[in-house]
Amino acid sequence: MTVVTAISQENIIVGEVANGLPLTIPVYRLKGDGTGPSVYIQANMHGAEVQGNAVIYQLLEQLKQLKLKGDITLVPYANPIGCNQKSGEFTLGRFDPITGTNWNRMYHYNSDLVTEFANTHSRFNDDALKRAFKQSLISEINNKLNGPAYLLNTGKRIALNLQKLAHQADIVLDLHTGPISSKHLYCPTFARNSAHYFNIEHVLLIPNDFDGAMDEASFCPWWHLSEKLATQGRKFDVQVEAFTVELGSQERIDLTEAKNDANSILSYLTYKAVFTDANYRPTDITRYACHLDDYLAYYAPIGGMVEYIAPLGGHIKAGEPIANILRMENYLQAQPLQTLTLDTDAIAILHFASASVNQGTELYKFFTNTFEL
């Protein structure tokens, strides 16, 4: 195999633990010729969602054989605490075990910055505006990181270090998985065309609201800037696309599937003209979309032991069984087996990872009011 583009590695330190060991994250970089968009891809911000590391492995294996227009930065093991936090046999990595805060809700966004920037930079041309705004986003993060150490909590420090890398890119992909899940894509509505280039059947269209996640932290500032400038009568396209790519189920490494997912990403990057010559094409599949407001969380109406019936990715008709809940504490007096249904048509996207639930545990998530993209 001929290596066409060199890969370099840097390790960044994002914290330290109680016995003084540093928390380091490897950062891999490939240089482009500067004529295409730059790309940032990270994986495993949630500890149990490991498959993204395998996708980055498969991406590196292919990227080094390609000539790039844009720089590409890849960060596996994005969260060294989440990665290594076991509780029982499983990785407890969705939230900080001390505070309960979701690791993917700690990115920074100061919307006041956008307003002020739009007011003070209206005479910049598009290119200068893009450069200046990118720089101001990065400065904001640097100020936080260089401020008093006692103002930063553990997760914020990790998030800011990653966000600093992400803000340098024009394209941001945050690789996640669901619990037990089909593949799906969180896609900002302005970028819905791009969703056609990922090999992902299910697309969740999300609005311009910041809730702390990496994808939002990457595109919301640019989207808001675009909206703000529109009120000034100026058309300025959103300059950054960012997606959360949900690769399937957590606690699973599948190298073959990782290669498929790498190809899906390479197809999207081909479309975005990141490569000089590569020509990855999307597969010919029907893509189904739903709006975030229609993404239904179905909580267990009773506690019990669950047999999941609705297949992931399956199109469910209203009234069809989606799960059985077994209740053995009262076999004689009550119906020990309760079959659950949904009162609307839906696509089952993911379900809970455990087979035993309290009343009110999130059992399934469904696309409702779906449409072909």
Next chain:
Amino acid sequence: MTVVTAISQENIIVGEVANGLPLTIPVYRLKGDGTGPSVYIQANMHGAEVQGNAVIYQLLEQLKQLKLKGDITLVPYANPIGCNQKSGEFTLGRFDPITGTNWNRMYHYNSDLVTEFANTHSRFNDDALKRAFKQSLISEINNKLNGPAYLLNTGKRIALNLQKLAHQADIVLDLHTGPISSKHLYCPTFARNSAHYFNIEHVLLIPNDFDGAMDEASFCPWWHLSEKLATQGRKFDVQVEAFTVELGSQERIDLTEAKNDANSILSYLTYKAVFTDANYRPTDITRYACHLDDYLAYYAPIGGMVEYIAPLGGHIKAGEPIANILRMENYLQAQPLQTLTLDTDAIAILHFASASVNQGTELYKFFTNTFEL
């Protein structure tokens, strides 16, 4: 001991667990003659914060000897899941172990309801307005509880069941503790006068923002209503006072101290004319206050083993040591003992429960810009 006022008990079911056992909460009630404000007191929403149960015990021991003007409802063990969730030796009860959501951030508030209510009830007199608004708050909760079971998650169901009880009262006290903590009171700014009647030296003045907690869920609707009516030119006092009472440290039962805290609450209730004849008086102490914006979280600037120095309740001068952090992984090359200071005067309110911290763990919380109440 003569029982003057009878206590009744009801058990409410707020959920069920995987093996079908119901999650029940005991609710104790004492009836007043209807001429005074009604009171709701709950404890132990966070699993490790058990001292409130002892305070409710001491309250019941005294309340049954008193004649009441207003009804009083007391709810120990408010969270049957948090209560019983151990992880290692300690109770893991600040957040749902499945989702990471803080149990005290799941109460409901629909601010649209206030706007609509203010618009449609402007001709009601004060008494009728209060009754109608109270009823509309309760209806809103009932609608949620009576809606499809699959829409309610575990914590929301517990919270709504408690909130339904709380909305019936004019005075709401939510008994909590910090990790290792001095006593302090979360007090809405409009009710700062009332803070003089609790035997609590440290008072945190909080604004009219809803962030999901019981105290906010209780007073925000009324405060917003008052503000809304003020814009119509009508003065309508905030009708409900609600406080989060922080009793000291978690994982501790102290029956003597619980009696002191019961007396503190009885002093406040005396002031609010809940009793016919009792005359509990506040102790003569200086009360220090700070605004929520000045409540400083101090995160560990490095990881390590912590010797906490700043005494809880202690008035710390800028530059004085607050903690030592021991780092033994590099005793020869680096300074193994780092002394931390604060660059402003402050009162130490609480500190972290463990002696070993990651970089970024919340080490201390301080009142800054304090003033005598």
Next chain:
Amino acid sequence: MTVVTAISQENIIVGEVANGLPLTIPVYRLKGDGTGPSVYIQANMHGAEVQGNAVIYQLLEQLKQLKLKGDITLVPYANPIGCNQKSGEFTLGRFDPITGTNWNRMYHYNSDLVTEFANTHSRFNDDALKRAFKQSLISEINNKLNGPAYLLNTGKRIALNLQKLAHQADIVLDLHTGPISSKHLYCPTFARNSAHYFNIEHVLLIPNDFDGAMDEASFCPWWHLSEKLATQGRKFDVQVEAFTVELGSQERIDLTEAKNDANSILSYLTYKAVFTDANYRPTDITRYACHLDDYLAYYAPIGGMVEYIAPLGGHIKAGEPIANILRMENYLQAQPLQTLTLDTDAIAILHFASASVNQGTELYKFFTNTFEL
């Protein structure tokens, strides 16, 4: 459906939790005509191993249609603490979260009792001997349960309550699962013939050593008694057969598979003449066995992210790949993908539940030196 044999229910209390709620376990009973052996079946002693509850459901559905010679007692949800102990999304139920003690290592066995009994009852005939020994085992448990409450820890109290039921039976089945696992059977060597009647391909032959588990607690006393009497020159068959039945993977309810497993158990019980008329027959499969000493735990030789390759139940040749370990922290300098092999032929029985492991995490368990049963 005609109910031929009535089912009765009793709830036993095996403990109470911090907020006073009792820990109850449902016990279902069907009466035989007294001419056959009595049976005790329990499930879910380990919290995440839920499938046994579904098997008990399927057993009850069929047993009530049969005429029984022996009494049958069935206990789902055997461990009300383990059942409901979540940590993150998963059930943390293999060990007491406070002490780390495996819930299935707390049963009681006093080997001195056997020696003393053999010495003092040598003149009893076989029937009387059996009755007396069974009674002495039950008395031993009752004495523990009726002794000072402060001498019993949480798990011991649960275990003794179950063991008291188990000692009344001639056949004991403890339904478990592995983490991610093929079906297998823990079978005492003296009962290897019986293993032909379960529809389970993999049989682990275990010696007469007590290590705290339910199966051992049930058969060891009888086996030791048999051995002891043999030294007196008396042949006295082991009177109690006990098996740990590993049903497959944890965190999974599959009602169809549960019916298959119920049929497997009914086949064994038919062989043991528990039914008047039923005639469940074992399936025609090859059964592979290995001795407990040859049951190989394979620990991760390095830390990393694991792709499990060896299929469960698969016959692996020495040198064939069993897993890949991905290491992305040093992609450029080291081989990022390590393929693991075994240096002996083996059958893969189970593997770890998570895809990320520390160096030294138990990765796989293998039958080695296997033979056809």
Next chain:
Amino acid sequence: MTVVTAISQENIIVGEVANGLPLTIPVYRLKGDGTGPSVYIQANMHGAEVQGNAVIYQLLEQLKQLKLKGDITLVPYANPIGCNQKSGEFTLGRFDPITGTNWNRMYHYNSDLVTEFANTHSRFNDDALKRAFKQSLISEINNKLNGPAYLLNTGKRIALNLQKLAHQADIVLDLHTGPISSKHLYCPTFARNSAHYFNIEHVLLIPNDFDGAMDEASFCPWWHLSEKLATQGRKFDVQVEAFTVELGSQERIDLTEAKNDANSILSYLTYKAVFTDANYRPTDITRYACHLDDYLAYYAPIGGMVEYIAPLGGHIKAGEPIANILRMENYLQAQPLQTLTLDTDAIAILHFASASVNQGTELYKFFTNTFEL
């Protein structure tokens, strides 16, 4: 301060975690002139038991000012996994979170080695015997560490790496703490004289049984060898003394107290002639002892919220209250406050760390049948 004896540092790697980061432990060494016994001291094998690190800090501060006869090796942060394993706010470090195995029960001891050694080395003189046996113990550990990596689980690998260091010493101190605890010393009965030189009031005398702990792993081989040789008619003193030093409560760093504890250890080492000139003397206190069989675990006879009354180190008379258990779920029908007593005189040594307990949680541990040492 003049440094008289140089300190050197080595970092040993005892494992690696899922993202490839190595688990390193710092090892500090001071050289003696070879005329005195060598010493091994480690701390923090259990994650929450951090005070030993502070004691090692205070030891280093003083040792570097002394001239040594024997070499001293000090190992803080002995368990890099336990150290950093949080669950909620607290450190979950008594057992491997994956398997439940107590980290201090994984040391190695092969008693067959002793028998064989005694048989084959009977003609060695005492010095040669000691050297050869020490070497054979170390070889045994090296063989394990150098054997196939897939045979070692995570905790065993950490333990063996530490044990290899410990076997090189004549004196082994393993620094631990209880949950909430008074200071106490685990002392092998053969070394009871030495207990007079520690400033520790409570001494637990333990027999020659190996249960997996570091102290036992250090002295049992030598003690058994001594016993074995005695049966050959040869008197050979036990050559290694080892103690588990319980420094007080977990989750606490107290540098002043650490200095006291360092002085206590230096007093014992003075007695053992480790120093050329230092003359640390024990404090004049009464030391109380009890045999391990009389060390009473008192389990909560009911579930509830606990007020601990018996003071740690306090001499309790039979019938005196030791704790109150509050039960608020049934305030009206049952006695809400249960006072617990003990039916024998005792010294309270430690109690549970949390204030809420299940029925059967270990509430207190007591010395009974105590005597002055």
